[in-house]
Amino acid sequence: MSAQEALFEPRVVASRVREASRIVSTLPSAIKNAVLLDLAGRLDSSAGALMAANGEDMEAARAEGLPEAKLRRLELTAAGIGQMSEGLRQVAALPDPVGVVTRDDVVASGLRVQKVRCPLGVVMMIYEARPGVTVDAFALCLKAGNACLLKGGREAARSNAALAELLRASLESHGAPADSVALVTTSDRERMRELLQLADLIDLVIPRGGRGLIDFVRTNSAIPTVQHDAGVCHAFVHASADLDVSERVCVSAKTSSPATCNTLECVLIDRDIAPAFVPRLLQAYAAAGVEVRGDDAVRAHAGGLSVTPASEADWGTEYLDLIVAVRVVDGLEGACAHIHRYGSNHTDVILAQDEGTIEAFLARVQSSCVLANASPRFNDGFQLGLGAEIGISTTRLHAYGAMGLEELTTQRYVVRGSGQTR
Amino acid sequence: MSAQEALFEPRVVASRVREASRIVSTLPSAIKNAVLLDLAGRLDSSAGALMAANGEDMEAARAEGLPEAKLRRLELTAAGIGQMSEGLRQVAALPDPVGVVTRDDVVASGLRVQKVRCPLGVVMMIYEARPGVTVDAFALCLKAGNACLLKGGREAARSNAALAELLRASLESHGAPADSVALVTTSDRERMRELLQLADLIDLVIPRGGRGLIDFVRTNSAIPTVQHDAGVCHAFVHASADLDVSERVCVSAKTSSPATCNTLECVLIDRDIAPAFVPRLLQAYAAAGVEVRGDDAVRAHAGGLSVTPASEADWGTEYLDLIVAVRVVDGLEGACAHIHRYGSNHTDVILAQDEGTIEAFLARVQSSCVLANASPRFNDGFQLGLGAEIGISTTRLHAYGAMGLEELTTQRYVVRGSGQTR
Numbered sequence: 090m091s092a093q094e095a096l097f098e099p100r101v102v103a104s105r106v107r108e109a110s111r112i113v114s115t116l117p118s119a120i121k122n123a124v125l126l127d128l129a130g131r132l133d134s135s136a137g138a139l140m141a142a143n144g145e146d147m148e149a150a151r152a153e154g155l156p157e158a159k160l161r162r163l164e165l166t167a168a169g170i171g172q173m174s175e176g177l178r179q180v181a182a183l184p185d186p187v188g189v190v191t192r193d194d195v196v197a198s199g200l201r202v203q204k205v206r207c208p209l210g211v212v213m214m215i216y217e218a219r220p221g222v223t224v225d226a227f228a229l230c231l232k233a234g235n236a237c238l239l240k241g242g243r244e245a246a247r248s249n250a251a252l253a254e255l256l257r258a259s260l261e262s263h264g265a266p267a268d269s270v271a272l273v274t275t276s277d278r279e280r281m282r283e284l285l286q287l288a289d290l291i292d293l294v295i296p297r298g299g300r301g302l303i304d305f306v307r308t309n310s311a312i313p314t315v316q317h318d319a320g321v322c323h324a325f326v327h328a329s330a331d332l333d334v335s336e337r338v339c340v341s342a343k344t345s346s347p348a349t350c351n352t353l354e355c356v357l358i359d360r361d362i363a364p365a366f367v368p369r370l371l372q373a374y375a376a377a378g379v380e381v382r383g384d385d386a387v388r389a390h391a392g393g394l395s396v397t398p399a400s401e402a403d404w405g406t407e408y409l410d411l412i413v414a415v416r417v418v419d420g421l422e423g424a425c426a427h428i429h430r431y432g433s434n435h436t437d438v439i440l441a442q443d444e445g446t447i448e449a450f451l452a453r454v455q456s457s458c459v460l461a462n463a464s465p466r467f468n469d470g471f472q473l474g475l476g477a478e479i480g481i482s483t484t485r486l487h488a489y490g491a492m493g494l495e496e497l498t499t500q501r502y503v504v505r506g507s508g509q510t511r
Numbered sequence: 512m513s514a515q516e517a518l519f520e521p522r523v524v525a526s527r528v529r530e531a532s533r534i535v536s537t538l539p540s541a542i543k544n545a546v547l548l549d550l551a552g553r554l555d556s557s558a559g560a561l562m563a564a565n566g567e568d569m570e571a572a573r574a575e576g577l578p579e580a581k582l583r584r585l586e587l588t589a590a591g592i593g594q595m596s597e598g599l600r601q602v603a604a605l606p607d608p609v610g611v612v613t614r615d616d617v618v619a620s621g622l623r624v625q626k627v628r629c630p631l632g633v634v635m636m637i638y639e640a641r642p643g644v645t646v647d648a649f650a651l652c653l654k655a656g657n658a659c660l661l662k663g664g665r666e667a668a669r670s671n672a673a674l675a676e677l678l679r680a681s682l683e684s685h686g687a688p689a690d691s692v693a694l695v696t697t698s699d700r701e702r703m704r705e706l707l708q709l710a711d712l713i714d715l716v717i718p719r720g721g722r723g724l725i726d727f728v729r730t731n732s733a734i735p736t737v738q739h740d741a742g743v744c745h746a747f748v749h750a751s752a753d754l755d756v757s758e759r760v761c762v763s764a765k766t767s768s769p770a771t772c773n774t775l776e777c778v779l780i781d782r783d784i785a786p787a788f789v790p791r792l793l794q795a796y797a798a799a800g801v802e803v804r805g806d807d808a809v810r811a812h813a814g815g816l817s818v819t820p821a822s823e824a825d826w827g828t829e830y831l832d833l834i835v836a837v838r839v840v841d842g843l844e845g846a847c848a849h850i851h852r853y854g855s856n857h858t859d860v861i862l863a864q865d866e867g868t869i870e871a872f873l874a875r876v877q878s879s880c881v882l883a884n885a886s887p888r889f890n891d892g893f894q895l896g897l898g899a900e901i902g903i904s905t906t907r908l909h910a911y912g913a914m915g916l917e918e919l920t921t922q923r924y925v926v927r928g929s930g931q932t933r
Binding site for chain 2: 114115210314457460473490507
């Protein structure tokens with residue numbers, strides 16, 4: 090355990106953030122935006138120092154033999170820092186969700202009843218190597234009036250410490266409490282369990298990372314969590330589908346960025362169209378270097394192309410790789426039954442031209458995002474017009490699907506009367 | 512353990528309800544409403560049989576020495592049954608929240624992006640003696656497109672079994688799955704823990720009852736919960752308050768129904784107004800038979816009236832009885848500091864005529880319901896115009912404050928494109 094870790098007492102740190110959250114919750118938009126813009130400037134002017142701190146993390150990580158994919162996520166480049174500061178300017182430009190009135194009625198008793206958006210309080214984000222999350226999560230939490238506890242990965246400790254100094258300096262330079270954010274670094278599971286029990290001090294936990302992290306949080310947290318879980322995304326190609334569009338969606342949704350949660354993992358092909366569509370899809374996947382795992386019906390139409398026989402384990406698998414499962418199903422019923430059984434409530438797509446079938450699919454498949462004739466890649470906060478994204482929730486409580494600023498708030502009742510009693 | 516309890520296997524029961532929830536989620540409003548109206552008719556025509564079953568529960572409960580307050584909650588009277596069927600007719604008349612479009616935009620890529628209300632899936636309600644909750648909870652869950660698991664109290668087992676038969680008959684008579692509702696009765700904590708681990712089958716748990724029940728659920732549940740917790744409601748009487756209004760609110764909010772969660776538990780009096788208001792408030796409480804626990808400043812103005820010295824334990828206590836804590840505070844700052852420290856995020860009131868002070872209080876005190884110049888009694892789903900209420904949440908996630916039909920739904924993204932990829 091490093092000296093830095095030894096200094097961190099979960100209840101003490103969380104109490105300070107809790108106290109600050111009282112002030113953050115009523116900070117005027119102008120101050121929140123000034124802090125974000127100030128921070129953007131500090132990031133730009135401190136890029137050298139940040140890259141130096143990150144260099145030490147990278148060196149240690151290489152010495153520990155961290156895999157290449159993790160190293161890439163850990164690295165802070167000049168371009169990456171530029172993206173962070175640009176992101177801060179974008180969040181500053183978004184409308185402030187706090188104080189927005191979503192209902193305003195006078196009820197029978199004469200009371201004026203409003204529902205008003207308010208911050209959640211204290212949000213804890215638990216993530217892994219990526220230091221950019223430190224800045225993103227802070228910006229979204231602050232803009233939504235929340236204080237935040239950021240639990241970053243041990244690998245990024247030096248990068249995050251350098252970033253945290255900038256965050257605190259930006260807060261203080263505009264008279265906002267520096268304790269609006271606390272960065273903690275620990276790899277000690279007991280400490281983590283302690284943190285996850287502080288339901289009196291922390292309102293929401295968002296774990297962002299691999300299955301192991303999410304399961305650990307789910308099992309050990311007494312604090313409500315919103316989970317960004319696996320994306321087992323399906324595309325159903327209906328008999329009425331435009332085959333050019335279908336091929337384009339099915340290929341690009343796999344190949345353009347295979348390791349992200351909105352990647353297509355399974356294509357369901359309507360039996361009526363299988364003879365026409367299976368061969369061209371297989372050809373397109375072969376050309377793109379994608380391994381296909383198909384059921385018997387798919388393999389019957391393979392016409393010499395290589396198809397790995399799919400086993401039961403292939404349905405419902407998130408490959409996050411250049412592998413795709415392909416299955417022939419009996420129409421809309423077959424597609425819905427497959428998705429209900431194996432889907433993960435993330436993103437599911439129908440490719441079809443028949444309006445009735447499209448509407449039936451969009452109504453029956455109740456994943457957090459269902460799309461007709463578009464790539465699952467569009468399940469993304471920016472693409473859906475949220476202006477920002479802190480994750481994609483696959484649990485139905487609080488927020489379902491892409492989470493932006495609004496989803497980092499709640500609503501309370503504000504009631505004005507003239508002496509009513511009952 | 513009774514024969515009935517031995518038949519209940521948590522995963523088997525929950526799986527059946529899960530399966531039914533697929534159908535319930537897309538039931539047309541007309542069918543849901545027909546089931547509710549049918550059930551209202553069955554309740555009316557089966558009142559005799561229901562009271563007979565309830566009579567057996569009452570007899571057993573008396574033999575076990577259940578306290579009088581619990582017996583009153585357990586009892587089903589003809590009037591109570593009439594209220595249940597009237598409640599069902601009201602829920603049938605409410606607008607269906609499912610399918611309501613809350614956002615409808617065309618974004619830059621040309622995609623049409625909608626946010627659409629959808630059911631949560633399977634809701635589990637855990638409650639105690641009151642059999643009326645069985646009907647209320649079923650009605651609200653069904654109307655919001657959810658299947659439900661109802662875990663009633665052991666004391667009400669016979670009453671609930673009789674009610675469950677009617678629920679299932681009403682569902683079946685309109686072609687809806689009888690498994691849309693399952694009633695389970697167990698007092699076995701191991702079984703309860705098993706149920707609370709079924710996060711893959713149940714989407715939300717709502718515990719409704721005493722502190723022991725809520726703590727048990729909070730500690731043992733892997734399923735998201737919305738808690739209806741203690742109501743430590745405050746009223747702050749500001750120097751600018753109308754003293755007639757203040758007295759009326761402070762007295763009726765304690766005496767009209769002392770054991771409910773929206774009862775006033777603590778009056779905070781601005782120091783500037785204490786000499787004028789304390790004596791008349793104490794007099795009014797004495798006349799109403801309310802015991803006052805006051806701090807030194809209150810007792811200094813008691814003028815011979817009896818005031819129990821308040822101890823630290825009195826601040827933040829939910830008495831649910833004819834006892835009230837009264838404290839003198841230094842203006843708005845003092846009131847906010849007290850409420851932040853001792854409040855329960857339920858309901859807090861300001862009595863004042865100064866607009867600036869009112870607005871500052873309503874902004875700074877972020878309880879689920881804050882009221883100006885009205886009784887905390889109005890924090891109630893019906894009074895706030897929700898048409899129904901399944902509880903009052905004191906946690907900020909998902910729903911904060913009074914929960915009606917909308918709060919039993921979530922929202923998902925429905926996106927229509929024309930072949931977009933990225």
